[in-house]
Amino acid sequence: MASSDDEGETFHDHFDTVCAICDNGGELAICEGKCFRSFHITPDSMSAHESSCESLCLPPKEFLKKLKCENCEYSLHQCFVCAELGSSDKSSNTEVFQCSSATCGHFYHPKCVAKLLQKNDKTERQSLQEKIAAGEPFVCPAHKCVVCNQTENEKVADLQFAVCRRCPNSYHRKCLPRDIIFEHQAGHHDEIRAWDGLLRKARAWIYCLEHEIDPEVATPTRPIIYFGISLSEVQSNHTGRNLV
Ligand SMILES: [Zn+2]
Ligand SMILES: [Zn+2]
Ligand SMILES: [Zn+2]
Ligand SMILES: [Zn+2]
Ligand SMILES: [Zn+2]
Ligand SMILES: [Zn+2]
Numbered sequence: 334m335a336s337s338d339d340e341g342e343t344f345h346d347h348f349d350t351v352c353a354i355c356d357n358g359g360e361l362a363i364c365e366g367k368c369f370r371s372f373h374i375t376p377d378s379m380s381a382h383e384s385s386c387e388s389l390c391l392p393p394k395e396f397l398k399k400l401k402c403e404n405c406e407y408s409l410h411q412c413f414v415c416a417e418l419g420s421s422d423k424s425s426n427t428e429v430f431q432c433s434s435a436t437c438g439h440f441y442h443p444k445c446v447a448k449l450l451q452k453n454d455k456t457e458r459q460s461l462q463e464k465i466a467a468g469e470p471f472v473c474p475a476h477k478c479v480v481c482n483q484t485e486n487e488k489v490a491d492l493q494f495a496v497c498r499r500c501p502n503s504y505h506r507k508c509l510p511r512d513i514i515f516e517h518q519a520g521h522h523d524e525i526r527a528w529d530g531l532l533r534k535a536r537a538w539i540y541c542l543e544h545e546i547d548p549e550v551a552t553p554t555r556p557i558i559y560f561g562i563s564l565s566e567v568q569s570n571h572t573g574r575n576l577v
Contacts, residue, residue: 347436350532353402355386356498356552358531362389366405367421367431369438374400385550404558411558413473413501414445418558423468433470439501441465441473449474449501475501480508487534495527495537499553502541513539525551 348363353370359380361371373381373388381388389400404410408422412429419428421440429440443465450471451458465471477484478494479502486492491507504510515527515537524546527539540546544553 347438349438352381352384352386352388354388355381355384357381357384357386359383362400364402364405365399366401367438368402368405368410369436370402372400372402410440412442412445413439413475414441414449416558417442427466427468430465430468430471432473432475434472434476437473437475439473439475446471446473446501473501475503478503478505478508480504490535493535493537495539496532497539497541497544499540499544502543504539504541506537509537509539510542512542 347369349361349369349371351358351371352361352373353368354372357373357380359373360378362374363369363371373386374391376382376386376388376390378388380386389402391400404418408420409418410421410429410431411418419440419442420426421429421431429442430446431437432439432441443462447458447462447465450473451461461471475496483492483505485494485503485505492505494503495506495509495513496503504513509527513526514523515529516525517529519525526541526546527537529537531538540553546552547554
């Protein structure tokens with residue numbers, strides 16, 4: 334893949350600008366593993382509190398800026414399509430495989446990602462699935478527009494991407510469905526699904542139409558799983574939210 338993506342970026346540029354659990358920004362620690370995610374460490378920080386973030390519930394350590402999340406620690410990652418946890422351990426019985434784009438932290442079951450990469454041709458899909466399962470590198474669907482199948486061009490405003498936070502659906506700004514409404518366009522009764530200024534590289538952040546917005550938290554539910562323990566189990570005083 335041509336990766337104008339990587340030009341002039343530093344290591345830190347690949348990391349998520351918001352917390353993987355609550356989608357809010359603020360004081361975050363980054364994972365040193367392969368997932369490129371960032372996390373609120375404790376529920377007490379202002380930004381974590383604002384979004385009722387369960388956080389990692391670690392004791393607040395002022396200088397803890399880096400950590401290794403449990404998913405990376407135990408090589409168990411969620412498939413970005415079906416959200417199920419699978420082994421990403423490359424040495425044996427690998428279940429989920431990481432996208433080979435250098436800046437992408439998404440993992441997939443071969444079957445789940447092959448279905449999206451080869452929508453029409455069943456034979457091609459099957460053979461792609463087998464290749465991925467055998468460890469062949471693949472680039473996940475998030476790097477092409479789901480409507481026109483073309484890549485991003487950051488220099489042209491219309492061709493910048495709007496990327497879904499919950500699945501590998503990306504759109505050019507010009508290809509974005511009208512039902513995906515930006516914060517600044519929204520009337521009183523509109524459901525806001527798109528934001529500017531949250532992501533690097535002038536990208537828009539969206540929750541695509543495949544996800545229902547939970548009115549209580551104004552985001553889709555947050556199915557983040559750590560090592561088989563869902564955060565709702567980890568956090569005893571957590572209420573109301575529907576974690577898988
Ligand atoms: Zn958070
Ligand atoms: Zn990680
Ligand atoms: Zn899957
Ligand atoms: Zn990817
Ligand atoms: Zn497009
Ligand atoms: Zn989506």
